[in-house]
Amino acid sequence: MLATMERLEILDAAEQLAGQILESDVAEHYRYCLYKLNNNKETQAKIRKFTKMKELYEEVQRFGRYHPDYKRVMMEIRTLKRDMDMDEHVANFRHAENELQDLLDHVSLLVGRAVSQQIKVPTGNPFFSSSSACGGGCGSGGGCGCSA
Numbered sequence: 001m002l003a004t005m006e007r008l009e010i011l012d013a014a015e016q017l018a019g020q021i022l023e024s025d026v027a028e029h030y031r032y033c034l035y036k037l038n039n040n041k042e043t044q045a046k047i048r049k050f051t052k053m054k055e056l057y058e059e060v061q062r063f064g065r066y067h068p069d070y071k072r073v074m075m076e077i078r079t080l081k082r083d084m085d086m087d088e089h090v091a092n093f094r095h096a097e098n099e100l101q102d103l104l105d106h107v108s109l110l111v112g113r114a115v116s117q118q119i120k121v122p123t124g125n126p127f128f129s130s131s132s133a134c135g136g137g138c139g140s141g142g143g144c145g146c147s148a
Contacts, residue, residue: 017111029099030097030099042087043087046087046090053077054077108121109123
């Protein structure tokens with residue numbers, strides 16, 4: 001692969017953009033929330049309990065309601081999931097994660113549109129779709145009503 005000046009300029013611009021994203025307030029808030037999530041003992045205990053129960057849940061799912069512990073495991077997994085989801089640090093982290101994903105979706109859309117207005121940018125967020133029902137990344141060949 002030959003290194004041309006144009007390619008080097010594109011790589012430099014990409015590295016600069018990545019640096020700006022990493023230094024943004026959104027990324028800083030994400031890292032702060034991740035730190036709080038990882039360093040809170042109560043939150044980590046809830047996550048560990050949920051993870052352990054999830055393993056049992058997957059075992060029960062193999063047999064469905066014919067498993068002897070089906071009802072107990074289903075109730076416990078829901079309770080533990082709700083308890084974990086309602087934890088302040090988990091909720092803050094998920095919110096920060098969504099904000100960072102939105103920033104990355106915006107940047108992806110801007111970069112894609114800079115290349116061509118017809119380029120498909122799979123953002124995974126239906127609010128970014130311009131004229132299609134799915135954002136152009138569904139892969140159904142237009143079955144969902146998009147212009148794929």
